Amino acid sequence: MISRNARAGLAIAAGATALLALTACVPNTSASGNGESTSVAVSSTADACAVSKSTAPSGTVVFTVKNNTDQVTEFYLLADDGLRVVGEVENVSPGVPRTLTVHLAAGKYFTVCKPGMAGEGVGKAEFTVTGSGKAIELTGTRSRLTAAAKNYVAYLRDQVSQLVPATQGFLAAYLAGDTATAMALYPTARAYYERIEPVAESFGDLDPELDNREADVASGDEWTGWHRIEKDLWPPANAGYLPLTPDQRIAYAAKLTTNTQQLSDAVHASDYSVSIDAISNGAIGLLDEVASGKITGEEEIWSHTDLWDFQANLEGAKVAYDVVRDIVAPKNPALVKTLDSRFGSLETQLAGHGSLATGFRFYDQLTTSEIKALADGVNALGEPLSRLTAAVVD
Amino acid sequence: MTANDAPSGISRRGLLGLAGAGVVGAGVGIGVDRFVLPRESASSSGASASYPFYGEHQSGITTAAQDRLHFASFDVADISRSDLIGLLTDWTAASARMTQGLGVGPDGAVGGRLDAPPDDTGEALDLPASGLTITFGFGPTLFTSADGTDRFGLANRRPAALIDLPHFAGDALLADFVGGDLCIQACSDDPQVAVHAIRNLSRIAFGRASIRWSQLGFGRTSSTTREQVTPRNLFGFKDGTANVKAEDTDQVNGHVWVPDGDSAAWMTGGSYLVARKIRMTIETWDRTALREQQRVVGRDKGAGAPLSGGTEFSDPDFGKKDATGAQLIDTDAHLRLAHPKQNNGAVLLRRGYNFVDGNDDLGRLNAGLFFLAFQRDPRTQFVPIQLSLAGHDAMNEYIRHVGSAIFAVPPGATKGSYIGSTLFEA
Secondary structure, three states: OOOHHHHHHOOOOOHHHHHHOOOOOOOOOOOOOOOOEEEEEEEEOOOOEEEOOOEEEOEEEEEEEEEOOOOOEEEEEEOOOOOOEEEEEEEEOOOOOEEEEEEEOOEEEEEEEOHHHOOOOEEEEEEEEEOOOOOOOOOOHHHHHHHHHHHHHHHHHHHHHHHHHHHHHHHHHHHOOOHHHHHHHHHHHHHHHHHOHHHHHOOOOHHHHHHOOHHHOOOOOOOOOHHHHHHHHOOOOOOOOOOOOHHHHHHHHHHHHHHHHHHHHHHHOOOOOOOHHHHHHHHHHHHHHHHHHHOOOOOOOOOOOHHHHHHHHHHHHHHHHHHHHHHHOOOOHHHHHHHHHHHHHHHHHHHOOEEOOOEEOOHHHOOHHHHHHHHHHHHHHHHHHOOHHHHHHO | OOHHHOOOOOOOOOOOHHHHHOOOOOOOOOOOOOOOOOOOOOOOOOOOOOOOOOOOOOOOOOOOOOOEEEEEEEEEOOOOHHHHHHHHHHHHHHHHHHOOOOOOOOOOOOOOOOOOOOOOOOOOOOOOOOOOEEEEEEOHHHHOOOOOOOOOOOHHHOOOOOOOOOOOOOOOOOHHHEOOOEEEEEEEOOHHHHHHHHHHHHHHHOOOEEEEEEEEEOEEOOOOOOOOOOOEOOOOOEOOOOOOOOOOHHHHHHHOOOOOOOOOHHHOOOEEEEEEEEEEOHHHHHOOOHHHHHHHHOEOOOOOOEOOOOOOOOOOOOOOEOOOOOEOOOOOOHHHHHOHHHOOOOOOEEOOEEEEEEEOOOOOEEEEEEEEEEEOOOOOOHHHHHHHHHHHOHHHHHEEEEEEEEEEEOOOOOOOOOOOHHHHOO
């Protein structure tokens, strides 16, 4: 939970840099004028996201999304990390095709549809862009900032829309008394939250209600959220811990559900936006989260699933960095080179302890020297990352 | 103006202009590089003293021992040789500024962008240089890591004198306080200035090196110049009476600096540092009779005179006996076993500090002496002296050696170059 940096970070755009902010209704980038583009037809159905082509030469690509379901759908083009949004169209009504026009450099991408606009989506598939030899026409800085911020909002919405059902799945197991399943789902459901935690922190009371640790709560105040349930699932030994009653469990689960929905509604509000410096500060804030809470084992003192949070924080920071990377690259190539390298090193180092897909080692299984090595990696990245915002707004 | 051209002696506020006369130059006699100010109590080098960072030798060795210490040992990360040189270059630039009372980086603590963290952490803002010296050393594992790897192409440059210290009888070393690839000794008369130096240098190192262990020292336990009053250690005894003093040119040149022609040419003008964290069981000591305390040390507790008679600076007479025929200076007295006369003339330039790291689980003060000694060759100086002490010293009942490290301290850097450049540029 909370770090001062992050709280200041992803606050809704205001002040000097607000001119860089945008509203969610900024139109998609228009086609560049060089005349040549690749057209891809997308058909969103209840359980598939069929694309007419899975490759394209670098340059302009126009996706035409047709909704063949009976509910509103969305289409996302994701970067090779499967997280960062490169382009998206939302609110695609049945029978009314929409287009997404993007300028793509060579590389690996993913296409995915999200009927009902919630959950992890269906039909996620690789989309490969090959080098065409043609230089990608870059749009002006202003419009790149606009596009970056818009895509970041889309990413945030994608994450919360996956957080909601993941939380429901976790709580269903918990309330059904299926402790083993609940314990397994706990860290993976939280990953959607941990990737975008600074956002929750920007909405006043939401983060404390969702993610306070026991030690964060003042005497006399009520402790709610993820960690309240964590303690009930991993009760402390020999400490006279009284398990929650069925009624209490229902109450805490309902509260978590309500707060999570509030978060989702807030991020999905039509006027929700973030400024470009808030994005880079979000990256810094997420790594601060790792440095102050996860690397010390304080965040998950009952479950010891700190490395899951660490991974999600790191992914969230990387996404935010990638959003602004191309803006910083021409202005401060040395910083970008350092950050690329140190993100890579830390990702590799953490991967040595597991993955979100297969699980990580528990914090209390790590040796002091392993923790120190991770802390060194976090510091190595955190120091140059702290200079990102200045480079972005420069 | 580049960082290195900054006028020496200017305080962080730009006041205290008198320090501008800073001084000393390389090669002027011995390295008494203290900026000379009139001093009343010869207890410290003075808040407004400033010492040049560049010179033939590193500062912080023969410099009049300052009152405060922050020492840190570092592990170097998995980086390249050029990254290591980059680190030393960055450390040199920052140290050259901090020792002159300036903040780190061109923008300092408050002159930079509002959207970026400041270059300097700021807690020394408005404080003068306070006699700050920053001294760097290279540990054995920089040359060859514990598993035998030659990480930086330096294995064949390791000086023979940079030995792995042997296990001494009674050593109770804790892994948390042993070794290190690099070290930084920051000494100042203001503890905040010393801490500021280590804090900023370790920040600069993130991603390239990280602190392995560190030690704060709150009071010097040696004098390194004749003007300084001999301080007391936590046993309550004067310590360092017979220390090598900066003014003793022959002693300094013969026992502290590595001369041209010693084994490793790149170390010429440098020295070797042995650091030992010595825990004192002071509670036990404090309930020991004065007679026994003085017998253990071999000196009178009040004036510091040897028990053979005279005053503090009188030569001890190791043959003198009392009426019963017993040695006035006990055969196991610390003074006797540590004395050059008992060690083939071996001497050390000691620069240790008292420490209290809170308390232990038993409610005892975690206190002692952080021993720092500079020398030309540990093989003929620290090692034989410590072998003699470890075996017989009556003081062993009251002390435990819990930390240990050895470092090659390269010569001083020249302006435009970096600390340790002679090691990398054959």
